Amino acid sequence: MNIRLATKEDLPAVLELNAAALPHVSDVTLSDMRRFLKQADPFLIIESKEEIAGFMIVLQKGLEYDSLNYAFFCNNYSDFDYVDRIVISEKFRGQKFGTALYDHLFSTSEKKIITCEVNIKPPNPDSFAFHNMLGFNQVAEQVTGNGTKSVAMMVREK
Template sequence: MREHDLDAVLALNNAAGRSILALDASQLRYFYEHAEYFRVAEIDGHLAGFLIALREGGNYESPNYRWFAEHYPQFVYIDRIVIANTYRRHGLGRIFYCDVHSYAEVRVPLLTCEVFLEPRDDVVLLFHGTYGYQEVGQQRMGEHGPKVSLLARDLPSYAYVRDTWLEHGGLPDLPWLAERERPFLHDSTPRRLAGERRP
């Protein structure tokens, strides 16, 4: 994700329909500055889709993120994935999910997300089921908001990575294991390095 992509990402997000909550520019800027995982897909120079995911320990006020924070000490939370209509059925959703899985399994024991149950979309539920996600709860987003299914996928490789690297100095210094480079936050806190344990 690059800063000059922000306008295109915002437009794509807000054209996605009822299944994706709308964003304003400041909300998207929050993701740009704080999301540990924020990747875009390009096809022939055009933005084809994006996925945003966050680690535990953030101050993100999403009720679904907060639910996972209250129930699990470590996780990567998929906040949203959007594929442009023109590029659907190209397998981009599967590519994104494989990529975020690869990112998460060397950092946390759990990958989480939610899917809307109102309106219910059996194709989306089936998609997540085929990737090993299990329902761990349900809730309504606000007093009158839609009901969601809260999903989690165990990442069994994490225990090996934790015991071999994370507890012994961190992940190897390899490009594919590097953390996303994010702008410094307003309080001048530097970004977390790959494998660095949180206080």
């Protein structure tokens, strides 16, 4: 297991992993991933034997990013790391890759608050249980997509 920063060469594989994780993450284009590569701090890749097993995109407050979920945290917290998405390939789930990415973030971040959201509608009970196990607590619920989506707004204080 190896954690490193993403490169532009990783983006096609990351885009495939993201597409495989729908509807639990939002659909994005290669252009969106290029923007994340420039804006994310950090944009992490986790590998197993040089195969990309997953990724994590973390954003800081103050970016121009059209996301109601990101805006919620910007409007309610003064400083934080926002985990925009974490995706682990089906092949590597249950092997602690997600935990390793979060442990890396927890140990390297200077922020006292880590934020994310987890789908309630459509439901993502595995992600909800995973984030609870890591110490995240739901602080609000936000409805988006004209009522078709609902997310738990989650916060972990270090």
